Amino acid sequence: MDTRFVTMLRPFLKYAGANEITLDSSLRDLGLDSMQAVELLFAIEDTYQVSLPDELLTDTTFATAGNLWAAIESSGVGAEAGAKLC
Amino acid sequence: MTAISDPSPAVTDFRRALVDALDTVGDATGRELWCALGRGGVLAAHTAGEDPRADRLRALLTELDARYPLGVVLSVCVQVATALPILLHGPASEHVAGVGAAALRGEAMLALAATDSAASGSDLMDLGTTAVLGEDTVVLDGGKRWITNAGTADHLLVLARHRPQRHFTSFLWVLVPADAPGLTVEPADGSMFAGSGVGHLSFDAVTLGRDHLVGAPGRGLATFSRHIATERLAGGLWAGAMCRRVLTDTRRALADKPLHGATAWDNDAVRQRFARCLVESRRIDALCADVCGGSGGLVDSMVLKASVADSLDRVLGECVQLIGADAFGAGGVARLRAEAAMFGVAGGATGAMLAGVADHADDLLGGPR
Ligand SMILES: Cc1cc2nc3c(=O)[nH]c(=O)nc-3n(C[C@H](O)[C@H](O)[C@H](O)COP(=O)(O)OP(=O)(O)OC[C@H]3O[C@@H](n4cnc5c(N)ncnc54)[C@H](O)[C@@H]3O)c2cc1C
Numbered sequence: 001m002d003t004r005f006v007t008m009l010r011p012f013l014k015y016a017g018a019n020e021i022t023l024d025s026s027l028r029d030l031g032l033d034s035m036q037a038v039e040l041l042f043a044i045e046d047t048y049q050v051s052l053p054d055e056l057l058t059d060t061t062f063a064t065a066g067n068l069w070a071a072i073e074s075s076g077v078g079a080e081a082g083a084k085l086c
Numbered sequence: 087m088t089a090i091s092d093p094s095p096a097v098t099d100f101r102r103a104l105v106d107a108l109d110t111v112g113d114a115t116g117r118e119l120w121c122a123l124g125r126g127g128v129l130a131a132h133t134a135g136e137d138p139r140a141d142r143l144r145a146l147l148t149e150l151d152a153r154y155p156l157g158v159v160l161s162v163c164v165q166v167a168t169a170l171p172i173l174l175h176g177p178a179s180e181h182v183a184g185v186g187a188a189a190l191r192g193e194a195m196l197a198l199a200a201t202d203s204a205a206s207g208s209d210l211m212d213l214g215t216t217a218v219l220g221e222d223t224v225v226l227d228g229g230k231r232w233i234t235n236a237g238t239a240d241h242l243l244v245l246a247r248h249r250p251q252r253h254f255t256s257f258l259w260v261l262v263p264a265d266a267p268g269l270t271v272e273p274a275d276g277s278m279f280a281g282s283g284v285g286h287l288s289f290d291a292v293t294l295g296r297d298h299l300v301g302a303p304g305r306g307l308a309t310f311s312r313h314i315a316t317e318r319l320a321g322g323l324w325a326g327a328m329c330r331r332v333l334t335d336t337r338r339a340l341a342d343k344p345l346h347g348a349t350a351w352d353n354d355a356v357r358q359r360f361a362r363c364l365v366e367s368r369r370i371d372a373l374c375a376d377v378c379g380g381s382g383g384l385v386d387s388m389v390l391k392a393s394v395a396d397s398l399d400r401v402l403g404e405c406v407q408l409i410g411a412d413a414f415g416a417g418g419v420a421r422l423r424a425e426a427a428m429f430g431v432a433g434g435a436t437g438a439m440l441a442g443v444a445d446h447a448d449d450l451l452g453g454p455r
Contacts, residue, residue: 014448034211034254035384035442038311041254057304059253 001069008043009065012036023066037062044068050075094141101145104128108153116161116238116281117195119154123162124192133170133190140378143167143320148327156425157282159324160432164234165189167320168433169196169243171313172259172300179297182261185241197239199287200310203229207431208438210245210257210307215289217246217260219303222296224260226268226289232432236285237273240264244289245310248303257306261298268292278425315377315387317433322374322390325398325429329367332419336360336405339412356408363404366397385446392439395430402426 006021013021014031021030032040040062045051052061056071107126111118123129132142146166150159173186173196188194201207204214215228226246236242242262249256262269268290273283301309340360343350350356373390380386402423406413413420430436443450 033445034307035311035445038254038308039384041308042312054302054304057255057302058249059251059255062253062255 001065004047005069005072006065008047009040009068012040012043021065023064023069025065027062027064027068032062044072048072048075048077050077097139097141097145100128100131100142101149103131104146104149108149114154114158116158116235116283119150119158119162120165120195121192124190129166129170129192130190132166133174140319140323140374143316144323144327144374147320147324151324151327151331155281156422157279157284160234160279160282160284160428161238163320163324164198164317165196167317168313169198171316172198172243172309173261175309175312176301178300181295181297182300185261189241194240195235195238197233197235197242197283199230199233199236199242200245201230201232202245203231203286203288207232208435210310211252211254213245213247213257215244215246217248217258219248219296224294224296224299226260226262226292226294229286229288231286232274232284233287234432235283236271236287238283242269242287243300244287245306254307255304258303259300259306259309260294261300262289262292262294266292266294279428311384314433315384318387318391318394319374319377321429321433322370322377322394325394325426326367326370326374328422328426329363329370329398329401332402332405332422333360333363333367336363336408336419339409343410350408359404359408363401366401370394370397385443385449388434388439388442389450391434392436392443395436398426398429399423 001023009021010016012032013027016025016030027037041052050072052071052075056074061067061071103126104123107122107128108119110126111122114122128146132146143166147159147163150162170186170189173182173189178186185194189196200210200213202210202213202215205212215226215230218225226244228246230236230244233242240263242264244260244262245257246260247256248258264271269292270288270290271285272288273285337351337360340351340356341349345353345356370393373393377386377390402419406420406423409419412418
């Protein structure tokens with residue numbers, strides 16, 4: 001995951017505090033509700049100038065930080081987007 | 087969303103076209119009005135550019151509020167603020183694009199059907215209307231209730247679920263022609279909202295081509311959220327116009343009403359109650375300006391929605407009391423107040439708005455933006 005992604009994600013996760021966000025972090029457990037998930041989608045698409053493909057618009061994509069990052073990467077955002085964290 | 091500002095030449099032109107269009111119809115049904123707005127280029131001018139500008143929306147709703155009953159204004163408002171933006175958002179099939187163009191010309195009326203027969207309107211995630219996607223088809227089953235223009239629209243934008251998961255990616259929009267086999271429409275009972283065409287829909291294996299999908303499957307709720315802030319702003323701008331109109335009439339009535347050898351307007355207690363209404367009215371205007379100037383985010387729009395409903399009810403309720411028995415006459419403010427209670431229900435009930443506001447308490451307490 002790139003640093004920009006983690007920085008963008010953190011405000012949506014009200015229970016994350018200062019804890020590390022890993023690939024396995026459950027977004028729902030960390031406080032992502034349905035309304036915020038919609039706003040997160042907008043934030044991702046605005047930040048990375050991508051449109052998540054239809055087949056990746058699923059609950060599984062939004063289940064963990066890793067799944068979401070993988071979806072962003074598969075939309076054409078490469079590692080050059082920022083420094084890799086994990 | 088751009089800020090409300092002094093009328094620019096474009097807004098002045100828009101208002102002129104609007105007044106000309108409305109003068110051609112006078113008293114009108116929702117359909118005649120929609121036709122006139124389309125024919126006069128008002129709908130196209132309103133939606134021109136990226137985002138319908140707040141000052142055009144305000145001009146439109148102020149003029150409509152001055153001329154038409156609440157139900158007729160509602161019929162136009164739902165189409166301009168929500169249905170049209172969703173229909174015109176993003177890539178579209180030839181069919182959808184054709185309906186969008188016809189709507190802009192005033193030749194096709196739209197309804198937007200989100201509130202579901204199987205769920206609370208505040209919990210769209212639970213809605214029960216299903217859309218089964220085949221290779222070339224989409225099949226709808228279920229029902230919708232309290233839909234403006236249900237009985238008058240030519241095309242109904244229907245929010246349905248294509249997956250069972252309780253997740254925002256489980257929904258899509260389908261554009262259903264009013265004459266589709268399997269669709270039945272029942273008018274809402276009661277005598278309120280004349281001219282709104284409000285009613286209930288049921289879908290029994292309504293089968294359409296996939297070119298009737300509006301936007302991609304999975305984006306239904308996200309697209310709705312993109313536009314809900316505009317709908318709530320429209321509600322605020324309309325409520326602000328309504329307050330100014332009713333307060334102007336009430337001020338006049340108080341000045342004409344004899345009271346203790348003078349007029350009601352000369353009475354300090356009456357003036358103070360009226361002043362309280364002016365404060366509430368300005369609160370609506372200020373929050374609209376705040377939403378226009380801000381990011382247009384969902385939380386701000388929920389604050390606006392909840393506040394507008396409260397302020398409007400307070401203003402209209404006080405005007406009923408200030409006017410007295412005459413408020414209950416034909417066209418009186420008592421009737422308007424009863425109908426305007428919908429501002430606390432339609433498009434988001436106040437309780438649901440407050441629940442969302444509470445969820446974002448920390449953001450809202452985070453200081454000025
Ligand atoms: C005149 C009119 C026109 C309409 N037009 C349309 C239209 O064109 N398209 C459309 O899709 N719908 C339309 N609606 C429906 C409207 O959007 C719904 O009525 C609205 O969303 C509320 O849903 P509900 O009526 O099921 O009430 P509910 O949402 O079930 O609310 C019932 C009560 O519960 C409270 N409540 C709800 N959630 C919470 C919560 N989380 N916390 C605390 N309290 C809560 C509410 O404040 C309310 O007091 C229209 C309604 C009216 C009256």
